[in-house]
Each structure stands twice: as structure tokens, then as C-alpha cells.
Amino acid sequence: MRPPDARPIARRTVAVAVTLALGAGFLATMPGQARADSCWVHNGSLMRLKAEGNRRWFFYEEPREPLRRAGVVPGTLLFDGVKQGNWYSGTSRVFSRFCAEDELPYAVEGPVRPDQLQVTLSGTREVQDRCQPTGRTTTDTLVFTYSHRC
Numbered sequence: 001m002r003p004p005d006a007r008p009i010a011r012r013t014v015a016v017a018v019t020l021a022l023g024a025g026f027l028a029t030m031p032g033q034a035r036a037d038s039c040w041v042h043n044g045s046l047m048r049l050k051a052e053g054n055r056r057w058f059f060y061e062e063p064r065e066p067l068r069r070a071g072v073v074p075g076t077l078l079f080d081g082v083k084q085g086n087w088y089s090g091t092s093r094v095f096s097r098f099c100a101e102d103e104l105p106y107a108v109e110g111p112v113r114p115d116q117l118q119v120t121l122s123g124t125r126e127v128q129d130r131c132q133p134t135g136r137t138t139t140d141t142l143v144f145t146y147s148h149r150c
Contacts, residue, residue: 040119040144047078048150054082056090058144071095079108079121079142086112088119092142098130108142117146 039061040047046062058079063072072095081090089109108123120143127136 037150039147039150041147042078042142042144045072046147047144049144051083054084056081056083056088061150081108083112086114086116088112088121092121092123092140094125094128094140098128104128106140108140119144 037051038049040049040058042058044064045060045067048059048061050057050059056079057077059074060067060072060076060078061074063074063076076095077093079088079090079092081088087109088111090107091105092108094104094106104125106123106125108121110119110121112119120141122139122141124137124139127134127138
């Protein structure tokens, strides 16, 4: 299910390593709860959080330069799932230039920090080599830190 006002999500061809690397320029300094339609930083990119009831979506708002060169555009969906209490669970994606026709989805889940200004999701996924399963797995951690009201 896509939220209202969601931009169309086109297939992207990009390899995304989902690790913690925050862009300091986007970090918020304001206390309190983050808003449901708000901007967050993830791995150096600015993201937009959309919410509808307990459903949650993180879309790229301003992808960092290497992602843009690889085809990620504003509106690209990275995560969709639900929030139950202070816990998110759902599906994240890895995009690969070798798998232009396929997003590589995997399950993730994790806590919302008590001040509601950070979400940390983790999930195990199969490692692919040029769109071929390798039989190996890796654990990805995605950290979203509230930046500002979009």
C-alpha cells in the first residue's frame, strides 16, 4: 500500500550498502517528538517519513550524490512497514545495478528511540553477486535520525 501523495516509484539501478553514516548537516537539534510527515537522515541521504495510521514509509527525499548517479531519485521507496508502540517492522530494499529489474527486499525490524527522534532497523539478507544468490548472508543496520519538518 502506498501512502497518499506518494510519488511514483520507478525501478532504480543502484547498489546500496545499508550502513550507518549520517550526514551531519541534516541533524536536528530540536527536542520533542518527530512528525509523521517529516525529514530524516539515513546514510548521508535526506529521507521523508510518511505515516498513515500505524503504516510507515521511508522515501528518498534528497539521495546523496553516488545514489543519484546510480539512479535513485526523490520518491524512491526504501522501507515500508508498521509501527507498533516503539517498534518498526517491515521490508527494506537493496537496489543493485546488476539487478535492474529486481529490487532485493528483506525483512527488517527495530526500536524507535524513547524521544522518537531515531529509528534503528536491522535485518538479515542473502548476499547477491550480480543478481545470483551466493548462499551467504549479511546483517544490515539502517539508522534514521530525525532532521526537521519537511
